[in-house]
Amino acid sequence: MPWKVSGVVEERARFAVEYESGEWTMADLCRHYGISRRTGYKIVARWQQQGADGLEDRSRAPHAHPNQTPAEIEAAVLRLRRARMSWGPRKLRRWLEDRHPDQAWPAPSTIGALLSRAGLAHARRLRRRTPPFTEPFAAATEPNAVWCADFKGWFRTRDGERIDPLTMTDAASRYLLRCQAVEKTDSEAVRSISEAAFREYGLPLAVRTDNGPPFASRGVAGLSRLSLYGMKLGIVPERIQPGHPEQNGRHERMHRTLAEETARPAEANRRRQQEAFDRFRST
DSSP states (O other), X not given: OOOOSSOHHHHHHHHHHHHHTTSSOHHHHHHHHTOOHHHHHHHHHHHHHHGGGGGSOOOOSOSOOTTOOOHHHHHHHHHHXXXXXXXXXXXXXXXXXXXOTTSOOOOHHHHHHHHHHTTOOOOOOOOOOOOOOOSXXXXXXXXXXXXXXXXXXXXXXXXXXXXXXXXXXXXXTOOEEEEEEESOOSHHXXXXXXXXXXXXXXXXXXXXXXXXXXTOOSSGGGOOHHHHHHHHTTOEEEEOOTTOGGGGHHXXXXXXXXXXXXXXXXXXXXXXXXXHHHHHHHO
């Protein structure tokens, strides 16, 4: 019979003791325990050399692997990683290849596994993303059906002050409703400018934005304080898909012209820059 599931080491020890007693031949004893004579001789040899410790199960993993990374290569990778803890596997490999092109360096995946084994890898923190907007966009068939809003990429005036322009357009007429540099890109600033636009032009049916703050958040349905404020007024907040600026293409195209006309080169200071925005809006 084969070894019992429980007490395998004890069974092997009993086998070795009974063989050494001289009352059994190896063939008869192996037949009684249900094992081969090769296994029987191996058990006896381990018992005689190491005692009970030699009867424990041994790992079947190979002692060496033909594709194992050489020790000197591993040492070079780990040495560079300790000197550049912010570098990932791809950047480490690229740096090593540039300095030592004659050496075959491991793939980035192998370097990543090596860093993990050495305790030099940092798990990337998963970033919570804004829930996607799943409703169909409203058709911009007439003025005030859909407004588009966004922050044009920031830049600096010649005196070094940062300019963050908030822009709002009507999607149907493409009329630039607002182009205002704000000191803070938060809900309060956007709400204040939006309220002024509502008083001047009326309420839109929907406002289309990207997924960044303050237009959206990582909360339920991606709603932010600003979008909730608009919903209380009956305005539907629409959000384009991440990485698809073409869904707000009319507004993005206006940004290109705005930059060419007012920010290349930038004005001397914030006041002059806002005057340039106002001239652009009125033309």
